[in-house]
Amino acid sequence: MQINLSESQQKHMHVEEAVQSLRRIVKALHDYSTAVEQQIGLTGPQLWALWELGRAGPLSLKALSARMHLDPSTVTGVVDRLQKRDLLVRAPDLEDRRRVILSLTTAGAEVLKAAPHPAQSQLLHALHAMPPAEVEGLNRALKQVASLMEVEATPVRFFFAEE
Amino acid sequence: MQINLSESQQKHMHVEEAVQSLRRIVKALHDYSTAVEQQIGLTGPQLWALWELGRAGPLSLKALSARMHLDPSTVTGVVDRLQKRDLLVRAPDLEDRRRVILSLTTAGAEVLKAAPHPAQSQLLHALHAMPPAEVEGLNRALKQVASLMEVEATPVRFFFAEE
DNA sequence: ATAAATTAATTTGCATGCAAAAAGTTTGTA
DNA sequence: TACAAACTTTTTGCATGCAAATTAATTTAT
Structure with a gap:
């Protein structure tokens, strides 16, 4: 079966698929x-905290927070629970x-x-399993997406063709 | 200054940057x-719930939960807060x-x-602003990452609204 | 030397998010 | 019809997650 799609239709399809792939990754x-x-x-988060401590030796709470990209007040709670179970x-x-x-x-x-x-490692594993050229291309595209999203710092109303 | 990197070092760099880009997108x-x-x-979530109600007319709580891909018990709380403010x-x-x-x-x-x-419009907007070839490449790479991460096939769920 | 600003960690308050269980309603079946 | 099973919503309990305020300690500036 052969179906002809316009260029904009093809692009829209790729956009939808890319969004879908991001969802699959998050899931x-x-x-x-x-x-x-x-x-x-x-x-x-609890395993992640233990893992960071295991690989980076003793850390201050702030240093651990920075490694996990979480707020210190959040990590305080995670650490509380780990301490209560005598894991740290x-x-x-x-x-x-x-x-x-x-x-x-x-x-x-x-x-x-x-x-x-x-779980973070799951993602790293997948990336390391890919051909270097693929990773490089992915990297370039993701950087561009991130940049485009950061430009639009303030909420604006967007309008889309069909949807 | 000239620094020679091994192939594996270059690849590792790209992996780190790709993960960093994903973080930027989420941020x-x-x-x-x-x-x-x-x-x-x-x-x-509150805006999202209102938005779904606005586009899909009156909905049962379960139907709204399904559209948001969230647990009904979670949506109950969101709806409570919106009702308290007389928005629904x-x-x-x-x-x-x-x-x-x-x-x-x-x-x-x-x-x-x-x-x-x-919020998801932000991402769609960025993707639509990219050259079609870039989107296609990104799409292919993301699909591969998702496949590699999916050790066992499971139905896809969602991290934000759409359809 | 001392006051002011900074920093590190915690506490408090709020909003998700899910799982499990409770309560009421409807459906299917014997 | 009676009764079990399934469904819809809510409640409860727990674990993130952040922002703002607090406390204690350190650094900076006056």
């Missing part, structure tokens, strides 16, 4: 987190007493050893 | 929602008394008329 990330939670009893400890920083030093406990390190990678 | 979506919230005093009303369905019929109030329709589209 895959979410599903992976849910599966991990079922498996080891830690939520996505808070210790005062003698250099700067405002700071708290977060370290894995032995139990935390054990859990981490048995745990799968956090 | 741009969030920033847009925040800007809308500042402008019209409605959160992203709950009415019993005489056909099936389990159901609740959600309708925009005049005030709700007014707010909607003055409001920008919900």
